Amino acid sequence: MALPKRIIKETERLMAEPVPGISAVPHEDNLRYFDVKIHGPSQSPYEGGVFKLELFLPDDYPMTPPKIRFLTKIYHPNIDKLGRICLDVLKSNWSPALQIRTILLSIQALLGAPNPDDPLANDVAQDWKTDEKAAIQTARDWTSKYAAPE
Amino acid sequence: MKFAHLYQESLQKDGFPPDWVASAISYRQLKKCIKRVETELSSMGLDADTLNLLLKSVEEQHTKHDAQVDEEEDEKPFRYQFRSQDLNNENGDKEQGTSNGARFLPKLLFAVDEETGEPLDASLTPETKREFHVLALSQQLTDVRILDITDDPARRSSFVGSFDSATSDMSDAEKRPHRRHSRPVRMVEVPLTSDSEFFGMLQDQLSGLAKLQAEQNVKMESEVKELGQLVTKVTDPSQGKKKNDLAQWRKIFELYLESRVFFSTNEQDHGAHDSEKAEKNLRRFSEELENQKLLTKFKKPESKEALDRFISLNLEILQNLRFQDINRLAMAKILKKFDKRTALGVKKTFPSTIHTSPLTTSVAKAICYQLSTELLPIVPALDDYLCPVCFSISYKPIRLLCNHIFCIRCLVIMQRARENHCPLCRGEVVMQADSRNLDQDLIEYMKKWFPKEVRSKQHENERAAARDEFGENYDKCVLM
Ligand SMILES: [Zn+2]
Ligand SMILES: [Zn+2]
Numbered sequence: 001m002a003l004p005k006r007i008i009k010e011t012e013r014l015m016a017e018p019v020p021g022i023s024a025v026p027h028e029d030n031l032r033y034f035d036v037k038i039h040g041p042s043q044s045p046y047e048g049g050v051f052k053l054e055l056f057l058p059d060d061y062p063m064t065p066p067k068i069r070f071l072t073k074i075y076h077p078n079i080d081k082l083g084r085i086c087l088d089v090l091k092s093n094w095s096p097a098l099q100i101r102t103i104l105l106s107i108q109a110l111l112g113a114p115n116p117d118d119p120l121a122n123d124v125a126q127d128w129k130t131d132e133k134a135a136i137q138t139a140r141d142w143t144s145k146y147a148a149p150e
Numbered sequence: 151m152k153f154a155h156l157y158q159e160s161l162q163k164d165g166f167p168p169d170w171v172a173s174a175i176s177y178r179q180l181k182k183c184i185k186r187v188e189t190e191l192s193s194m195g196l197d198a199d200t201l202n203l204l205l206k207s208v209e210e211q212h213t214k215h216d217a218q219v220d221e222e223e224d225e226k227p228f229r230y231q232f233r234s235q236d237l238n239n240e241n242g243d244k245e246q247g248t249s250n251g252a253r254f255l256p257k258l259l260f261a262v263d264e265e266t267g268e269p270l271d272a273s274l275t276p277e278t279k280r281e282f283h284v285l286a287l288s289q290q291l292t293d294v295r296i297l298d299i300t301d302d303p304a305r306r307s308s309f310v311g312s313f314d315s316a317t318s319d320m321s322d323a324e325k326r327p328h329r330r331h332s333r334p335v336r337m338v339e340v341p342l343t344s345d346s347e348f349f350g351m352l353q354d355q356l357s358g359l360a361k362l363q364a365e366q367n368v369k370m371e372s373e374v375k376e377l378g379q380l381v382t383k384v385t386d387p388s389q390g391k392k393k394n395d396l397a398q399w400r401k402i403f404e405l406y407l408e409s410r411v412f413f414s415t416n417e418q419d420h421g422a423h424d425s426e427k428a429e430k431n432l433r434r435f436s437e438e439l440e441n442q443k444l445l446t447k448f449k450k451p452e453s454k455e456a457l458d459r460f461i462s463l464n465l466e467i468l469q470n471l472r473f474q475d476i477n478r479l480a481m482a483k484i485l486k487k488f489d490k491r492t493a494l495g496v497k498k499t500f501p502s503t504i505h506t507s508p509l510t511t512s513v514a515k516a517i518c519y520q521l522s523t524e525l526l527p528i529v530p531a532l533d534d535y536l537c538p539v540c541f542s543i544s545y546k547p548i549r550l551l552c553n554h555i556f557c558i559r560c561l562v563i564m565q566r567a568r569e570n571h572c573p574l575c576r577g578e579v580v581m582q583a584d585s586r587n588l589d590q591d592l593i594e595y596m597k598k599w600f601p602k603e604v605r606s607k608q609h610e611n612e613r614a615a616a617r618d619e620f621g622e623n624y625d626k627c628v629l630m
Contacts, residue, residue: 006541062539063567096564097538097573 045139049147086120195278201493
């Protein structure tokens with residue numbers, strides 16, 4: 001099936017006007033599959049890190065949300081060991097008017113504002129609640145260990 | 151290369167009209183005038199070195215005593231300030247425009263002892279001091295006695311230190327020859343003529359620039375209006391699609407907006423561009439017009455003329471931007487030179503109200519704004535009529551109860567997925583929509599202004615509907 005106009009336009013715009021701190025490049029052999037890199041927001045424990053993600057647009061996109069997963073290991077209460085992300089706009093709050101760029105911006109914002117009250121990674125969220133300082137330090141350590149820029 | 155030379159060269163070679171060149175800041179003339187100021191000041195013993203020394207010694211005193219740094223003007227040995235003079239006052243007519251209204255006159259004031267009229271600054275030569283003294287007397291300090299100004303060098307050098315009113319220890323004060331502490335200070339005006347000449351000249355040139363800008367603004371404004379009429383004519387869809395250049399002009403304006411010639415809306419670099427960047431963007435726009443061979447696709451001969459005018463209007467904006475840039479630079483340089491040669495510190499004190507208006511108010515910005523609000527909207531942009539779900543023209547347009555508009559195809563898909571929420575506002579309005587939600591006026595408008603896009607979308611919709619009915623193989627059958 002040919003690539004819908006919507007996906008072509010979104011890709012074009014992502015290339016022409018990239019979002020600061022975010023890149024998304026489609027695979028040449030599968031234009032629905034993107035390599036994503038997100039820079040950790042400043043003032044967050046992820047600052048200085050570059051996080052890799054994979055993003056896939058299912059057949060019925062944009063009626064259903066893109067599938068996204070962190071490939072880089074990250075210590076975050078809303079991201080689990082497999083890199084799955086707990087973010088409402090990726091699930092129940094998805095709307096077909098949302099786009100790849102808006103979703104990636106939401107994920108970047110989630111790095112800047114971890115929410116242990118709505119966890120996916122339960123143990124991390126627990127750490128976060130019992131000793132936030134230590135949890136933030138762990139997040140920093142993981143960032144320099146796993147997300148160092150190439 | 152010297153700035154004077156570079157400046158002259160770019161004024162001559164950058165293709166500015168002769169009347170612009172005549173109105174430009176005359177750097178050379180002003181520079182010559184600075185020389186006269188320099189000579190005049192030197193003749194009074196107030197050359198830049200002397201004044202700088204004076205300023206420095208006062209500063210040092212401040213830091214040495216570590217007193218609360220009192221920034222009061224009175225602490226300075228001299229002041230150079232501008233006083234506004236309303237030329238229209240004589241007629242009692244204050245409402246006149248500012249271009250020739252308020253003028254600023256420079257004034258050099260020196261601190262003297264209020265009682266004796268003696269200058270407070272030691273590093274001045276005896277002749278200068280004597281001169282000031284006389285000045286002070288003539289300027290209504292009539293009750294002071296003229297003291298013998300001593301030539302004792304020991305006394306002279308200690309004067310500088312004692313100028314600072316913050317008291318130091320007694321022994322130090324005793325060594326000093328007396329009386330400075332907390333004695334009232336009075337400022338005496340030192341009459342200069344060449345500096346008034348300099349600033350008069352500069353202000354004349356600035357108001358000349360302001361006048362030129364105003365003329366340019368009026369001229370370009372009417373050019374945009376005329377061009378608008380022309381574009382309206384060549385894109386008029388009621389003449390039938392074979393007889394207008396609507397699609398071509400839409401493409402031209404799209405390319406123009408993408409080129410962001412003068413201003414950027416990009417997330418990464420926003421705001422106004424300098425003239426160099428604008429020139430590059432404009433060249434890229436022209437090249438893109440070439441590449442897309444838009445000029446050969448015109449059906450109306452007037453379109454060619456309109457495009458030529460559009461380009462030259464942009465070049466005109468660019469020239470205005472460049473002319474302003476170069477004058478602003480000349481202005482900054484000449485004030486810097488003035489300060490270097492006189493130590494009077496005008497870069498800080500020269501009233502910004504005078505030079506900000508013609509050097510920063512942007513005619514380019516005003517005309518660009520007019521372009522984007524009057525000219526470009528003559529051709530409706532496709533971006534304003536896209537369906538937020540499929541990103542193609544929202545034809546046929548369904549207006550939901552919440553007033554958000556989607557193409558009928560996307561509505562069908564949403565309803566089939568039992569998705570009741572409007573994608574834009576999440577209002578529960580999708581399932582209840584039916585053919586009564588078709589916006590008939592918008593349908594007519596789209597057919598008129600986007601005939602090509604409507605036809606191709608209609609074709610897509612029909613194929614998709616057929617695919618729904620006959621399955622995925624439907625496409626292949628058509629192709630065979
Ligand atoms: Zn649509
Ligand atoms: Zn809505």
